[in-house]
Amino acid sequence: GIGAFLSWNTRMPEATAGGSSNGSPALVGAEPDSADPARGAGTLAGLPFGVKDNIAVQGQPLSCGSRMLAGLQSPYSGTAVERLLSAGAVVVGKTNMDEFGMGSATENSALGETVNPWDSQRVAGGSSGGSAAAVAAGLVPFALGSDTGGSVRQPAGFCGVYGLKPTYGAVSRYGLVAYASSLEVIGVFTRDLELMRTVFSVIRGSDGRDQTTIDWEAVAAELKPAPRRLAFIAGDAGLQPDVARTYGQMRERARDCGYEIQEIDLATLAYAVPAYYTIATAEASANLARYNGVRYGHRPVFAESPVELMRKSRTEGFGDEVKLRIMLGTYVLRSGFQDQFYVRAQRIRTKLYQELASLFSGAQGLVLPVFPSPPFKRGGVELDAFQQKQGDRFTTLANLSGCPACAFPAGTVDGLPIGMQIMGPHGSDERLLDIIAELR
Numbered sequence: 001g002i003g004a005f006l007s008w009n010t011r012m013p014e015a016t017a018g019g020s021s022n023g024s025p026a027l028v029g030a031e032p033d034s035a036d037p038a039r040g041a042g043t044l045a046g047l048p049f050g051v052k053d054n055i056a057v058q059g060q061p062l063s064c065g066s067r068m069l070a071g072l073q074s075p076y077s078g079t080a081v082e083r084l085l086s087a088g089a090v091v092v093g094k095t096n097m098d099e100f101g102m103g104s105a106t107e108n109s110a111l112g113e114t115v116n117p118w119d120s121q122r123v124a125g126g127s128s129g130g131s132a133a134a135v136a137a138g139l140v141p142f143a144l145g146s147d148t149g150g151s152v153r154q155p156a157g158f159c160g161v162y163g164l165k166p167t168y169g170a171v172s173r174y175g176l177v178a179y180a181s182s183l184e185v186i187g188v189f190t191r192d193l194e195l196m197r198t199v200f201s202v203i204r205g206s207d208g209r210d211q212t213t214i215d216w217e218a219v220a221a222e223l224k225p226a227p228r229r230l231a232f233i234a235g236d237a238g239l240q241p242d243v244a245r246t247y248g249q250m251r252e253r254a255r256d257c258g259y260e261i262q263e264i265d266l267a268t269l270a271y272a273v274p275a276y277y278t279i280a281t282a283e284a285s286a287n288l289a290r291y292n293g294v295r296y297g298h299r300p301v302f303a304e305s306p307v308e309l310m311r312k313s314r315t316e317g318f319g320d321e322v323k324l325r326i327m328l329g330t331y332v333l334r335s336g337f338q339d340q341f342y343v344r345a346q347r348i349r350t351k352l353y354q355e356l357a358s359l360f361s362g363a364q365g366l367v368l369p370v371f372p373s374p375p376f377k378r379g380g381v382e383l384d385a386f387q388q389k390q391g392d393r394f395t396t397l398a399n400l401s402g403c404p405a406c407a408f409p410a411g412t413v414d415g416l417p418i419g420m421q422i423m424g425p426h427g428s429d430e431r432l433l434d435i436i437a438e439l440r
């Protein structure tokens with residue numbers, strides 16, 4: 001199998017984390033809650049869906065791809081899941097992911113990797129690779145993921161499906177395990193653009209249990225009409241040739257659809273990745289402080305003292321990428337270093353926000369690649385962990401600014417899907433889907 005779904009029991013491999021090269025086992029029978037007739041009727045009646053394993057579904061595992069949370073069963077469901085259930089949709093399983101959302105290939109999961117359904121030698125993308133692969137392979141018509149720095153759009157692009165990262169706050173994060181709270185939002189994968197519209201309309205809206213949620217309809221209603229113009233990055237933007245060619249074709253396509261093309265230089269593009277990894281690791285170091293084996297999290301077999309219990313819990317429970325990021329995060333937040341790293345990153349974020357606000361006063365959207373390369377080979381042989389992070393420069397723009405962005409299939413090269421994305425001002429989520437419907 002492609003290893004998209006996690007096994008029902010979410011058992012951890014006994015050996016050291018890393019998993020088998022064949023991917024994790026396929027889905028084992030989840031039992032939909034069919035007893036409640038109220039759930040049978042609705043806009044999504046009977047539609048099965050997958051849920052990234054960092055989003056709570058009552059009674060199901062919530063491993064976040066980590067040994068740390070092995071065996072945990074969620075006592076409640078997140079708001080987005082609740083809303084989908086109320087609309088009649090049925091959860092069929094939890095999908096694989098990079099540990100706590102940290103990665104670009106779904107190779108950082110303690111439960112094994114997910115591979116690309118188009119070519120099993122290549123990665124599905126990450127961190128929501130399980131959701132993307134499950135939708136691409138036709139296992140489910142839609143799936144939920146989370147996008148903190150591209151984790152919905154990049155795997156969507158790699159797997160040739162649609163992936164929406166909504167406006168920050170448009171979808172409640174209640175029930176989403178926190179990675180970097182100021183950047184992330186629950187997003188949606190579909191193979192069908194109309195279904196994307198429907199699922200988004202079901203899950204969005206303010207929620208008293210997440211104070212960062214917005215009244216999306218109100219924000220969308222305030223959207224100023226912008227001229228029929230789309231922005232594209234000028235120059236080559238460091239893209240691999242196949243992606244550069246597809247990006248160029250998309251520009252021509254937009255022109256053919258009657259859009260005026262605006263070629264721009266985004267001054268903050270070069271700083272997006274450093275700013276993102278500074279802010280994301282800082283927030284992650286705080287958010288992941290709660291896993292110490294006391295209230296929850298992996299419990300070591302033996303410990304001499306409470307301090308040793310916590311140390312062992314974190315040493316044994318977290319994988320290498322998570323440890324790396326916790327260390328980076330605590331480093332950038334160290335007293336005396338904040339001005340040098342964290343405060344600078346926040347300034348870049350503000351500058352980006354202003355740059356985009358002025359761009360979107362004169363254009364409906366900015367079209368970007370999702371990633372500078374096509375889906376890369378597994379095992380870090382093409383792109384190492386650092387190069388994978390540098391590839392996040394196009395996706396992280398939307399997270400740093402809170403803007404909505406939607407990835408869409410833009411063609412195939414040598415049998416591999418190439419994804420593009422379009423980003424717009426806050427509340428323009430549906431307008432972006434309209435534009436994609438024209439461009440595809």
Ligand code: GLN
Pocket residue numbers: 100101102103104126127146147148149150151152179280389392
């Ligand atoms: N590649 C990004 C990272 O590793 C993806 C983050 C995300 O959206 N969860 O941080």
